[in-house]
Amino acid sequence: MLDALTLTIGVAALLLAAWTGWAAYRDQSTKDWHFIGMAVVTVLATVQLVVGIVQLARGEKAEQGTTIFVAYLLGAFATVPAAGLMSLTERTRWGSLTAAAGGVVLAVLEVRLYDIWGS
Numbered sequence: 377m378l379d380a381l382t383l384t385i386g387v388a389a390l391l392l393a394a395w396t397g398w399a400a401y402r403d404q405s406t407k408d409w410h411f412i413g414m415a416v417v418t419v420l421a422t423v424q425l426v427v428g429i430v431q432l433a434r435g436e437k438a439e440q441g442t443t444i445f446v447a448y449l450l451g452a453f454a455t456v457p458a459a460g461l462m463s464l465t466e467r468t469r470w471g472s473l474t475a476a477a478g479g480v481v482l483a484v485l486e487v488r489l490y491d492i493w494g495s
Contacts, residue, residue, distance in 0.1 A: 378424075378427055379490070381420070381423065381424055381427065382424070382486050382489060382490050383486075384420060385417070385420045385421060385424060385452075385482070385486050386482075386483045386487065388416065388417050388420055389417055389479045389480070389482035389483040390479060390480070390483045391413075391479075392414065392417050392456070392475070392476075392478075392479040393476045393478075393479030393483070394476075394479075395410065395413060396413075396463075396473075396475040396476040396479065397472070397473065397476035399469070399472040400469045400470070400472035400473040402469075403469045404469060405463075405466075405467045405468055405469065405471045405472060406460075406463045406467075406472050406475050410463075410472070410475060411460060414456050414457070414459075414460045414478075417456050417479070417482065418453075418457055421452050421453045421455075421456065421482070422453060424449065424452065424453075424489075425449050425450070425452075425453045428445070428446075429446075429449075432446070438493050439492065439493060439494025440491070440492045440494065441492070444492055445489070445492045445493065448485060448488055448489050448492055449489065451485055452482060452486065452489060455478050455481050455482045455485060456475075456479065456482055458478065459474050459475050459477060459478020459479075459481075460475060460478070462474045463475040463478075
């Protein structure tokens with residue numbers, strides 16, 4: 377895996393979590409610009425998914441196993457869109473808090489992906 381990409385996604389996810397967490401603190405729902413931020417983080421996670429699959433197709437191996445690596449890649453890819461969809465259904469501060477939780481979960485998944493790959 378690309379360490380720089382993993383670090384970038386982790387930092388972007390934490391920034392998204394702080395941003396949407398601040399909105400929740402201010403009793404605001406998720407706004408359009410929050411969804412733009414979620415889209416940026418999702419694009420980064422999509423790039424990571426593609427890079428991970430390409431590396432596996434080239435014969436590189438994850439240190440802790442291919443199956444768990446692919447499962448975490450898919451989970452990382454789906455986390456922020458799922459949180460964004462849930463925040464759309466809850467148009468209160470709890471929607472913003474859901475998006476913030478998605479950012480934190482993605483950051484944790486990135487740390488775990490780094491461990492699984494064994495960089």
